[in-house]
Amino acid sequence: MLSDMNPADVTGDYREYTLDLFGIGPRRVLVTDEEVPYPDGRLIVSRTDTEGIITHVNRSFVAMSGYTEDELVGAPHSILRHPDMPRAAFADLWRTVQRGEIWQGYVKNLRKDGAHYWVKATVIPNVRRGRIVGYTSVRRKPERRKVEECIALYARMVAEEREVK
Amino acid sequence: MSYVFTVSPDFSPDHLPGWFVFNTWMQRVSGLRFHLELMDHFSDLRRAVEADRIDLIYANPHDAAMLVREKGFVALVKPGDGADEAVIAVSADSPFHRVEDLEPESRIATTGDPDVHLMGMILLEPAGLNRENVTLHHCDSYVLVAKRLFRGESDAGIFLARAFDELSRPVRERLRMLVRSDIQVIHHYLMAGPRLADRVDDLRDRLTAMGDDAKTAEILKGLGVSRWEAVDEEEVEFMIDLMDTLSYSPA
Numbered sequence A: 001m002l003s004d005m006n007p008a009d010v011t012g013d014y015r016e017y018t019l020d021l022f023g024i025g026p027r028r029v030l031v032t033d034e035e036v037p038y039p040d041g042r043l044i045v046s047r048t049d050t051e052g053i054i055t056h057v058n059r060s061f062v063a064m065s066g067y068t069e070d071e072l073v074g075a076p077h078s079i080l081r082h083p084d085m086p087r088a089a090f091a092d093l094w095r096t097v098q099r100g101e102i103w104q105g106y107v108k109n110l111r112k113d114g115a116h117y118w119v120k121a122t123v124i125p126n127v128r129r130g131r132i133v134g135y136t137s138v139r140r141k142p143e144r145r146k147v148e149e150c151i152a153l154y155a156r157m158v159a160e161e162r163e164v165k
Numbered sequence B: 001m002s003y004v005f006t007v008s009p010d011f012s013p014d015h016l017p018g019w020f021v022f023n024t025w026m027q028r029v030s031g032l033r034f035h036l037e038l039m040d041h042f043s044d045l046r047r048a049v050e051a052d053r054i055d056l057i058y059a060n061p062h063d064a065a066m067l068v069r070e071k072g073f074v075a076l077v078k079p080g081d082g083a084d085e086a087v088i089a090v091s092a093d094s095p096f097h098r099v100e101d102l103e104p105e106s107r108i109a110t111t112g113d114p115d116v117h118l119m120g121m122i123l124l125e126p127a128g129l130n131r132e133n134v135t136l137h138h139c140d141s142y143v144l145v146a147k148r149l150f151r152g153e154s155d156a157g158i159f160l161a162r163a164f165d166e167l168s169r170p171v172r173e174r175l176r177m178l179v180r181s182d183i184q185v186i187h188h189y190l191m192a193g194p195r196l197a198d199r200v201d202d203l204r205d206r207l208t209a210m211g212d213d214a215k216t217a218e219i220l221k222g223l224g225v226s227r228w229e230a231v232d233e234e235e236v237e238f239m240i241d242l243m244d245t246l247s248y249s250p251a
C-alpha cells in the first residue's frame, strides 16, 4: 500500500495535492518547485510485476527517487506519480505494454522530498516463454528542448482532464 | 564431432594469442573438439550464426540478444571485470565541454562495436543528436577514433570505456572525456549453442573454477579477464530487455 507523503520528508515550501490512484485510491502528495538534474551517463531502471508493483530497482533509481530500496520494492509504481503528469500518458503506457509493445515517453517524477526529475522512459514487456511476466522501465537523460515541449503539452492535457471531471 | 568456437570481432588484438591458448585448454578439460574460427567482420559472424555454424561464442551484448532469442543459446559465464561502458571524448582543445554543447550535424567518430555505438548514441541524445542528424565515421579501432579527434576531423568520439582507459598516455593527454556511462548491466557473455546443451553445466563449472591455480590464472590473463562468473538465464534476459529499450526508436 501507499501512505501519504510526510511534510517532515519535504524540503522547502510545498503545495498539497490529492491523487486518485488506480486500484489504491487517494494519496496526498507534497510538491515543491525544485528540479533535480538527471545524472549524466546513468540509466534509471526499475521492474514491475504485471500489476505495476515494483519488484526491482537499480542504484540510480534509489538515489534519484529519495526513497530507500525497501520502501520501493513492493510498492506500486505510482509512488512516483507527479500531479503535473496527465492521466492520459499513463493510460497510453499501460495500453501499449499490455499489448506486448514498447512505450516511450517523457515523464516528470515526484521524489520523496517533494522535488521532481524529468526522464525519457522506455517501458518494455518482459516476455518469457511467450508470456508477459512483468515490465521493465529504462530511463535516460532527456533532451531539454523535449522537456520544455512536454511541460507545455502536459499542462494543457492536465487542464483538459480537470474540466472533464 | 567437432564444434566451432568464435569470438566477437570486437576483441582486443592484444588478446588474440590468448584465445587460442584458452581454446586449447577448453578442449583438454572438456574432452570436446573445438575449432577456433576468428572473424574480421561483424557481418561474417552474423552469416555464420544465421547458418547455425557456431557452437560456442564470446558474444558482445548486441549479438547475445539474437543468440538467445532466435538461436537458443545459453549464457555460461561473463567476465568478472565490470560491465561494458562507453565514453564520449573530444580533442583536448575542443570548444565543447559538455555533451549538451554539441550540435546537430556534429561529426562523430565511432567503431563497428554495435553495443558501444548504441551506448554512445544514448550518451549523445541529451544534445538532441541522433542517427539522422549526425555524420558518423566508422573507424577500425579506438586509436583511430582518437586520431580523428585530435586531427580535428571529428567533433566527438565514442569509445569503449575500457579501451579509452587503455589508450597510451600521449594519446589520452590529447583527449578530454565529456561523459562516461554508468549502466552496470551490459556484458559480453561466453555462450553455448543448442548442440552443446547437455554440456552446459560441466562447461560452466570448469570455467568458473579457472583462476584457482596459477596455470588457469595465466590463461585468463591472456584474455584480459580476471575471473569467469556464472550467469543465470534471467540475468541475460534482463540485459536483452534493457538493450531493446535502448535500441528502440518509434516508427
Ligand SMILES: Cc1cc2nc3c(=O)[nH]c(=O)nc-3n(C[C@H](O)[C@H](O)[C@H](O)COP(=O)(O)O)c2cc1C
Binding pocket: A020, A021, A022, A023, A046, A047, A048, A052, A076, A077, A078, A079, A080, A081, A082, A085, A087, A090, A093, A107, A109, A123, A135, A136, A137
Ligand atoms: C515498468 C513501469 C514503470 C513505471 N514507471 C513509472 C514512473 O517512473 N513514474 C510514474 O509516475 N509512473 C510510472 N509507471 C506507471 C504507474 O504504474 C502508474 O500507472 C502511474 O503512476 C499513474 O498512476 P495511476 O495508474 O494509479 O493513475 C510505470 C509503470 C510500469 C509498468
